[in-house]
Amino acid sequence: xxxxxxxxxxxxxxxxxxxxxxxxxxxxxxxxxxxxxxxxxxxxxxxxxxxxxxxxxxxxxxxxxxxxxxxxxxxxxxxxxxxxxxxxxxxxxxxxxxxxxxxxxxxxxxxxxxxxxxxxxxxxxxxxxxxxxxxxxxxxxxxxxxxxxxxxxxxxxxxxxxxxxxxxxxxxxxxxxxxxxxxxxxxxxxxxxxxxxxxxxxxxxxxxxxxxxxxxxxxxxxxxxxxxxxxxxxxxxxxxxxxxxxxxxxxxxxxxxxxxxxxxxxxxxxxxxxxxxxxxxxxxxxxxxxxxxxxxxxxxxxxxxxxxxxxxxxxxxxxxxxxxxxxxxxxxxxxxxxxxxxxxxxxxxxxxxxxxxxxxxxxxxxxxxxxxxxxxxxxxxxxxxxxxxxxxxxxxxxxxxxxxxxxxxxxxxxxxxxxxxxxxxxxxxxxxxxxxxxxxxxxxxxxxxxxxxxxxxxxxxxxxxxxxxxxxxxxxxxxxxxxxxxxxxxxxxxxxxxxxxxxxxxxxxxxxxxxxxxxxxxxxxxxxxxxxxxxxxxxxxxxxxxxxxxxxxxxxxxxxxxxxx
Numbered sequence: 236x237x238x239x240x241x242x243x244x245x246x247x248x249x250x251x252x253x254x255x256x257x258x259x260x261x262x263x264x265x266x267x268x269x270x271x272x273x274x275x276x277x278x279x280x281x282x283x284x285x286x287x288x289x290x291x292x293x294x295x296x297x298x299x300x301x302x303x304x305x306x307x308x309x310x311x312x313x314x315x316x317x318x319x320x321x322x323x324x325x326x327x328x329x330x331x332x333x334x335x336x337x338x339x340x341x342x343x344x345x346x347x348x349x350x351x352x353x354x355x356x357x358x359x360x361x362x363x364x365x366x367x368x369x370x371x372x373x374x375x376x377x378x379x380x381x382x383x384x385x386x387x388x389x390x391x392x393x394x395x396x397x398x399x400x401x402x403x404x405x406x407x408x409x410x411x412x413x414x415x416x417x418x419x420x421x422x423x424x425x426x427x428x429x430x431x432x433x434x435x436x437x438x439x440x441x442x443x444x445x446x447x448x449x450x451x452x453x454x455x456x457x458x459x460x461x462x463x464x465x466x467x468x469x470x471x472x473x474x475x476x477x478x479x480x481x482x483x484x485x486x487x488x489x490x491x492x493x494x495x496x497x498x499x500x501x502x503x504x505x506x507x508x509x510x511x512x513x514x515x516x517x518x519x520x521x522x523x524x525x526x527x528x529x530x531x532x533x534x535x536x537x538x539x540x541x542x543x544x545x546x547x548x549x550x551x552x553x554x555x556x557x558x559x560x561x562x563x564x565x566x567x568x569x570x571x572x573x574x575x576x577x578x579x580x581x582x583x584x585x586x587x588x589x590x591x592x593x594x595x596x597x598x599x600x601x602x603x604x605x606x607x608x609x610x611x612x613x614x615x616x617x618x619x620x621x622x623x624x625x626x627x628x629x630x631x632x633x634x635x636x637x638x639x640x641x642x643x644x645x646x647x648x649x650x651x652x653x654x655x656x657x658x659x660x661x662x663x664x665x666x667x668x669x670x671x672x673x674x675x676x677x678x679x680x681x682x683x684x685x686x687x688x689x690x691x692x693x694x695x696x697x698x699x700x701x702x703x704x705x706x707x708x709x710x711x712x713x714x715x716x717x718x719x720x721x722x723x724x725x726x727x728x729x730x731x732x733x734x735x736x737x738x739x740x741x742x743x744x745x746x747x748x749x750x751x752x753x754x755x756x757x758x759x760x761x762x763x764x765x766x767x768x769x770x771x772x773x774x775x776x777x778x779x780x781x782x783x784x785x786x787x788x789x790x791x792x793x794x795x796x797x798x799x800x
Contacts, residue, residue: 293322293324294312295308296324300444302439302440302673302675303437306433311330311331328389328441328444328448329385331440333382336382338437339434340375342430342434343371346367346368346371346427346430349364349427356423357417357561362563363413363414363423363566366410366563366565366566367427370409370565373402373573374403374434376535381441385445389448390448390449396445397445398624400438400441401442401678402624404438404439407432407434407438408670409565411424411427413563443675476791477517480541480578480793481580481793481794486521490510490519490520491522492505492506492520494523497523503522512537513538515538516539517541518539518541519541521543522544522550523550524545524546524550526551527551527552528553530569530571531569531570533572536574539575540574542577542579543579543580543582544580544583547581547610551585553569554569554586554587556595558595559592560588564594565596565599565620567594568586568598569584569586569597571601574602575604576602576603577600578606578608579608580607580608580610581608581610582610583611583613585614586613586614586615586618590656590658590662592616595614595617596619598620601622601624606627606628606792607626607627607631608631609629610632611633612631613632615635615658616636616637616638617635617637617639617641618640619633623644625646625783626647627783627796628647629796630649633653633654634654634655635656636657636659638668639666640667640668641669641708642669643672646679646681647681647782649683649684649685649796649797652685652688653686653687654688654689655702656690657696658700663700663702663703663731664700665705665731667705668706668707668708669705671711671712672711674711676711679777680713680714681717681778682716682717683779686720687722687725687753706732707737707744707764712742712744713744714743717745719750720749721751721753722751723752723753725753729756729765741764744764744765746759747767747769771800779797779798780799
């Protein structure tokens with residue numbers, strides 16, 4: 236039998252002590268765990284508060300750079316899950332852009348509904364509604380391109396983004412302008428104006444945010460780029476292949492248009508319709524000598540097309556649509572080009588409606604990175620509609636009367652002949668009417684190394700007809716005439732008012748190193764927005780290399796252009 240040792244009092248006391256210590260340790264563990272949990276929760280709340288404060292700060296800072304800050308704030312705060320998505324100014328830009336796209340889509344449906352219930356509307360009002368649908372469709376394309384580029388890099392695509400947003404804003408204005416010809420038109424305009432202006436203002440806010448974000452980051456490299464551009468002979472934006480196409484004595488076309496049936500097509504419109512869509516390869520349409528009485532549209536899906544004529548006096552595309560007979564200005568164009576990277580050489584674009592038919596466009600261009608070489612644009616009022624995006628004209632001849640180069644593109648004219656014609660009795664000639672509506676738009680008309688003169692019919696009566704360099708169609712109208720020869724057909728005042736004091740302080744009209752009897756600046760207007768540029772550095776900002784953003788596309792056209800002064 237095992238001899239078991241009996242329990243003593245000391246062993247009982249040790250057990251009690253152990254139990255007490257264990258209980259206390261357990262309580263301490265629970266207490267520490269509770270404190271840790273509470274601290275973690277507190278840190279989370281603090282982090283959440285910090286994130287919320289940062290979110291509001293980024294949004295307020297971004298909207299502070301816009302022209303419509305209240306709309307900017309309400310738009311961003313209404314965006315789904317914005318607080319969880321915003322960490323940087325780029326995030327704010329992307330959300331604002333997506334909200335703008337949603338608003339444009341809503342507008343498209345509203346215009347489509349109005350168009351389907353077009354009973355009782357005039358022919359021009361129905362045409363204007365169709366113009367609006369086309370313009371809204373183009374706006375969606377432009378904003379969707381912006382969305383892709385913003386998602387990749389705002390800084391990298393800054394110039395493209397500014398051009399696309401400027402065009403989207405111009406589209407809204409153009410839609411409303413279609414209902415401004417008669418009092419009856421304004422009833423439809425009233426139904427559209429709220430939606431169109433909202434898209435304009437939202438796009439303006441996105442543009443302002445992009446400009447504010449990218450301009451501060453690009454200042455360091457701008458001087459280096461400027462120095463590089465001054466010495467260039469050919470712009471970067473035209474490839475070697477396109478340069479050859481534009482300058483070669485003969486071009487091998489993909490198809491030929493001939494009115495006599497000797498080509499692939501009898502009309503230019505048929506050749507355009509048969510061209511591939513979305514092409515990145517240059518597609519050349521040869522238009523043989525002849526007069527082609529037709530209206531031609533190069534839609535947005537027909538990209539990289541090139542028209543090659545048999546000489547500007549031999550190949551003529553002509554029409555006569557006009558506002559008096561029921562068209563809109565936008566729709567009156569004999570040739571309208573929207574598909575990007577369009578080129579044309581050795582062709583005349585003409586509208587024969589005459590001075591009494593008011594707005595009658597020969598050529599309308601809304602094609603980005605487009606260029607025209609040795610082409611004529613002939614009409615009277617509103618001859619050449621440089622509607623939107625980036626455009627270049629070299630060795631062209633443009634003739635007209637009232638506002639005969641107009642629109643809101645970033646358009647540069649080099650070595651062109653620009654001639655005022657004889658207008659109707661009582662009319663004044665205006666060479667330009669630039670349509671910049673927002674100070675952040677990168678648009679304007681630049682006339683460099685050109686010759687501004689009178690046609691022979693005007694020369695004979697120029698003493699009785701006043702001709703001016705331009706007038707401000709929109710509030711921030713911007714036109715620069717530099718290194719050009721100006722004949723005495725131009726009035727000593729130089730520029731003319733649109734309506735009273737409208738735009739005179741906010742426009743930007745400038746002249747630099749011009750020559751000829753009409754170039755004297757001593758009697759020029761004394762508006763707040765007019766200036767005579769004396770600095771080559773300032774003038775350089777308006778050359779092709781600087782003003783037509785992303786000018787590397789000029790290298791592909793083959794045009795004999797100059798990037799600098």
